[in-house]
Amino acid sequence: MDFDLTDIQRQLQSMVTAFMEKECPPAVIRSYDEADRYPTEIYEKMAAAGWFGLPLPVAWGGTEGTAMDLALMFETIAKHWMALAAIYHTAAVFPLSILHFGTAEQHERYLRDMAEGKARFAFGLTEPGAGSDAGAVKTTAVQHGDEFVLNGAKVFTSGADVADWIILVVRTNLAMRGSSGLSVVLVDARAPGIQIRAIPKLGIKGLSTCEVFLDDVRVPVENLLGGADQGWKVVMQTLELERLSVAARCTGGCQAVLEDAVRYANERKQFGQHIGKFRAIQHIIADMEIAVQASRLLTYRLAWMIDKGLPCALEASVAKVYTAEAYNRVATMGVQVLGGYGYTMEYAMQRHFRDAKLYEIGGGTSQIQRGLIAKAIGL
Ligand SMILES: Cc1cc2nc3c(=O)[nH]c(=O)nc-3n(C[C@H](O)[C@H](O)[C@H](O)COP(=O)(O)OP(=O)(O)OC[C@H]3O[C@@H](n4cnc5c(N)ncnc54)[C@H](O)[C@@H]3O)c2cc1C
Structure with a gap:
């Protein structure tokens, strides 16, 4: 194993450190933390700096960073402001499932927006009855024609209140139990039938974690990610x-x-x-x-x-x-x-x-x- 950082990785660390020192001095972090406010202004500056494209291919506006580059990015942001690192996760890691499992159309539709920070994402797996037992997901997605109809409830969906898209784990095969029969769908966070409520919490202030209620939410079948019943x-x-x-x-x-x-x-x-x-x-x-x-x-x-x-x-x-x-x-x-x-x-x-x-x-x-x-x- 060779953990020698390349010149580019050292530059990445210096660039992120300089950004954090300039844009996020202690007083700024304190003000967001005390107000428990999402740092939209800082998010936009991170987007303008191209950070969200780090793990994406050049074709989608990314810089093809490695897992090591991502680790350095997280470590350096978190050293200054842990909640901002958690926000960076929602923007740069949650949507990577679209890169790895998405169709060409889905790549086209989401990845450039991800790289530019124009689309915000949340990931909804956990439910009131499915925490550590994540395979116990009960939220259903039943196909009617060219749409799924979603019903159920998620809990602890971080960033759902500011997201454009929720990468949602649903049960598509009602006859199957556990992790079989689950699928992942990309759900427009503002679709009719969705209600979102932030849950007050102890730390990581500024990034809310939310309950998401789904009542007959209609999602086009082309928003299925990774194939039917292949969500696990x-x-x-x-x-x-x-x-x-x-x-x-x-x-x-x-x-x-x-x-x-x-x-x-x-x-x-x-x-x-x-x-x-x-x-x-x-x-x-x-x-x-x-x-x-x-x-x-x-x-x-x-x-x-x-x-x-x-x-x-x-x-x-x-x-x-x-x-x-x-x-x-x-x-x-x-x-x-x-x-x-x-x-x-x-x-x-x-x-x-x-x-x-x-x-x-x-x-x-x-x-x-x-x-x-x-x-x-x-x-
Ligand atoms: C701030 C925050 C942000 C989050 N963000 C997200 C998110 O963005 N998306 C998302 O999907 N989820 C998210 N989560 C959910 C998180 O992943 C779950 O809280 C976690 O998996 C535990 O589930 P639970 O809270 O239901 O606890 P439970 O599963 O009810 O566990 C309660 C206790 O029982 C223990 N326990 C349970 N089962 C076993 C077992 N088999 N053996 C031994 N001990 C066991 C647990 O370790 C724990 O101590 C977030 C949670 C928090 C607090």
């Missing part, structure tokens, strides 16, 4: 890329906490000396560095395997569960290093404490990942 393979591929994205985001989050903690420990004085001189604080921060390095290695290995086309479901689960838990541990340690100030809303540390928790839950909980890991190693 679309879901699996979407989740594998989500695990890379989560691992990279958590690595960036760990790095941000580490840097804040080191800065603070070198400034704050108690008992006549910088708290960074106390061995107890040094060991906490040393543990953060260990978590950063291990997270980065697992993330880059996963990206490297995806780029090589190697099967990596096991490595994706390992990277996801490890980095998510590392970010949670590191965020807790970060609050501890800042003492009472870490617990206030005046410092950014509390944001990591709130944001980190999502990653032990979304995209498959840590318990589910451990189950997948155990199965993959023969248990």
Whole structure:
């Protein structure tokens, strides 16, 4: 394995860092976070910078970035602003299923808009009764002529309230159970019969996660993605890329906490000396560095395997569960290093404490990942 970054990858990191420092200084991030407001203005600047086309072929306005490039992008955005990295995921990763499973007409219809940030996407798999048991999807799509009629309800569909299209997992074969008989359809988020309600939540402020109610929603059959009853393979591929994205985001989050903690420990004085001189604080921060390095290695290995086309479901689960838990541990340690100030809303540390928790839950909980890991190693 060779994790040496190319000159272009280093330029990508510098370019994203410069963008984040210019467009998203701490006061800007704080204002969106406090208002829990979607950062439309920043999204448009990301689109103008061409970021959403990173993983797309040149033919669709993309730059043919690798999984490693994507990982670097996520890590660098997340280091500055975790919620913006989650928004980047909805724009640059969710719609990749159209590239991989779509028809020529679907490529034509959606991919250029994706690259230019003109179409926003959400991914609706989870339902009130289908969380970890994702194959228990009950939302139905029944074909009438050249349309599907959708009925049901989704929950936790991130970004549905700002999306143009929801990539929706539905049951097309009512006789089949579990992951068989599911399909994926591209649903116009403003179609008649759809109601969307954002659910207030703890962190990742600015990107809402929503309930989506579907009442006789009509969707043209040409919006089927990946074939009738073939939806599970679309879901699996979407989740594998989500695990890379989560691992990279958590690595960036760990790095941000580490840097804040080191800065603070070198400034704050108690008992006549910088708290960074106390061995107890040094060991906490040393543990953060260990978590950063291990997270980065697992993330880059996963990206490297995806780029090589190697099967990596096991490595994706390992990277996801490890980095998510590392970010949670590191965020807790970060609050501890800042003492009472870490617990206030005046410092950014509390944001990591709130944001980190999502990653032990979304995209498959840590318990589910451990189950997948155990199965993959023969248990
Ligand atoms: C902020 C946020 C954003 C999200 N965004 C999206 C999105 O964009 N699209 C989307 O489709 N979904 C999204 N999700 C949903 C997310 O993927 C689910 O919340 C997650 O898969 C868990 O499902 P659940 O919440 O129903 O929990 P449950 O499945 O009810 O789990 C509850 C608890 O039981 C445990 N558990 C369940 N089954 C088992 C088992 N077999 N073995 C051991 N333990 C088990 C779980 O680990 C967990 O601790 C999002 C969730 C959140 C919180």
